[in-house]
Amino acid sequence: MKPTYLPDFAxxxxxxxxxxxxxxxxxEVGRGPLAGPVTAAAVILCRDRIPKGLNxxxxxxxxxxxxxxxxxxxxAEVCVAHATVEEIDAINILRASHLAMERxxxxxxxxxxxxxxxxNMIPPGLFCGAEAIIKGDALCVSISAASIVAKVSxxxxxxxLAQQYPGYGWEHNAGYPTKYHMDALLNLGVTPYHRRxxxxxxxxxxxxxxxxx
Numbered sequence: 001m002k003p004t005y006l007p008d009f010a011x012x013x014x015x016x017x018x019x020x021x022x023x024x025x026x027x028e029v030g031r032g033p034l035a036g037p038v039t040a041a042a043v044i045l046c047r048d049r050i051p052k053g054l055n056x057x058x059x060x061x062x063x064x065x066x067x068x069x070x071x072x073x074x075x076a077e078v079c080v081a082h083a084t085v086e087e088i089d090a091i092n093i094l095r096a097s098h099l100a101m102e103r104x105x106x107x108x109x110x111x112x113x114x115x116x117x118x119x120n121m122i123p124p125g126l127f128c129g130a131e132a133i134i135k136g137d138a139l140c141v142s143i144s145a146a147s148i149v150a151k152v153s154x155x156x157x158x159x160x161l162a163q164q165y166p167g168y169g170w171e172h173n174a175g176y177p178t179k180y181h182m183d184a185l186l187n188l189g190v191t192p193y194h195r196r197x198x199x200x201x202x203x204x205x206x207x208x209x210x211x212x213x
Contacts, residue, residue: 006054007054007137007138007141008139008140009142011116011131011133012045012140018114020114020129022044022111022114023044023113023115024043024077024105024116025043025115025142025143025144025146026042026101026105026117027041027117028040028101028118029057029150031097032176032177033158033195034175034176034177034185034194034200034201035175035181035193036157036158036161036170036193037088037100037154037157038088038093038097039080039081039154039157040080040082040101040103040104040146041079041080041104041145041150042081042101042107042108042115043076043077043142043145043146043149044076045142045145046075049075049076050075050141051068053068054141056135056137056147057144057147057150057152058137060148062155065151065152068148069148077108077109077110078149079104079106079107079108079109080107080149080153081100081101081106082100082103082157083097083099085194093197094121098121098123098125099125101123102126102127105126105127105128106127111128112128113129116131116136116140117131117132117136118132118133118136119132119133154174158174158175159171165193167188168184169181169184189204
């Protein structure tokens with residue numbers, strides 16, 4: 001059986017060792033859904049007050065994510081930011097996710113001088129130094145914390161939107177293209193919170209235009 005590794009503070013320690021003073025972990029969630037914003041979180045952890053059990057938000061249960069979210073908000077410096085559906089459609093989902101990350105970093109009370117970014121790309125508009133860490137949400141506790149905060153924050157938005165637009169199952173699928181969501185799109189149509197630049201939504205809109213003509 002392979003050993004299980006938990007994310008640690010090594011990337012932060014290395015950054016502080018290189019002379020940086022304020023180091024934040026950044027992650028985003030919501031690139032794949034057909035509806036809703038893309039959400040990013042930036043988190044600055046205190047070495048002496050790191051919540052136990054931080055990990056990639058995708059492998060945690062909803063209950064555990066919610067518990068850790070509360071601890072992170074209590075113990076860390078946090079900012080959550082979004083790029084809207086309109087921005088996603090205007091500039092594409094990759095650039096919108098980078099925009100959300102930039103906004104999250106700028107929204108922190110402390111001026112960050114080094115960011116630890118989940119993935120293999122550094123957003124081009126950052127005002128500070130940064131490094132991209134592949135699978136960072138499973139390796140670096142600051143990124144793990146950011147992934148949890150972003151996931152919980154966006155899920156809550158989608159639950160609220162599900163009350164305004166019932167029938168799409170957003171409270172369960174968070175806007176991802178499940179069969180239930182796709183069937184609802186065909187039967188109920190496109191809402192203002194659907195991403196029109198995404199092919200399944202675009203195809204339905206185009207089909208409707210073709211039929212009406």
